[in-house]
Amino acid sequence: MITVAIITLSDKGSRGEREDLSGPEIKDIIKKIGDVQYYEVIPDEKELIKEKLIDYSTKVDLIITTGGTGLSPRDVTPDATLEVIDREIPGIAEAMRMEGLKKTDRAMLSRAVAGVRGNALIINLPGSPKAIREGLAAVVGVIPHAVEKIKGSMEDCAPGSTGAL
Numbered sequence: 001m002i003t004v005a006i007i008t009l010s011d012k013g014s015r016g017e018r019e020d021l022s023g024p025e026i027k028d029i030i031k032k033i034g035d036v037q038y039y040e041v042i043p044d045e046k047e048l049i050k051e052k053l054i055d056y057s058t059k060v061d062l063i064i065t066t067g068g069t070g071l072s073p074r075d076v077t078p079d080a081t082l083e084v085i086d087r088e089i090p091g092i093a094e095a096m097r098m099e100g101l102k103k104t105d106r107a108m109l110s111r112a113v114a115g116v117r118g119n120a121l122i123i124n125l126p127g128s129p130k131a132i133r134e135g136l137a138a139v140v141g142v143i144p145h146a147v148e149k150i151k152g153s154m155e156d157c158a159p160g161s162t163g164a165l
Helices: 022-030 046-056 076-084 090-101 105-109 129-139 142-149
Strands: 002-009 034-042 062-066 114-117 118-123
Touching: 002 022, 002 046, 002 142, 022 034, 022 062, 022 129, 034 046, 046 062, 046 076, 076 114, 076 118, 090 105, 090 114, 090 118, 090 129, 118 129, 118 142
Parallel strands: 002 034, 002 062, 062 118
Antiparallel strands: 114 118
16 A cells, blocks of 8 residues: 655645645545555645655655645745656646646646655645546556556566567
8 A cells, every 4th residue: 555645735724724625635535545644734835845745755655745836926836846856757747737628728827746756756736626636537547556666666567568668
């Protein structure tokens, strides 16, 4: 079972002024493939986000953030993520945006990223439960395989694959 940390980025949520609906939505979806061991709501502070991503990357297989992926000045989650990851996985974010574009043209405004830090997969999601459902639906099936590969699995990616071009 994949170990998971969920971080909700919300200034209002971190002050108790808004109920977090996004974190629980992720928990509900991810329980099919993972065990949520950490969950917290923190403000949209770049240095704090980086600190949490670095810390959790030593404790879990998968870190999912929600919120802070848009164009507002306080939306710094992708920026913090890019500063701490070792390798970006653009296909994950691209797949989530493509799925979102089937519903709204505003999906193209998401700056969400995904990548690897150490042995942990980090995925940014938007802050709305609807966008979370759509985004995770596009990528949840590949997460277990991605985690296996990050941890060093030598298993081929596809039946009959040689693993080389």
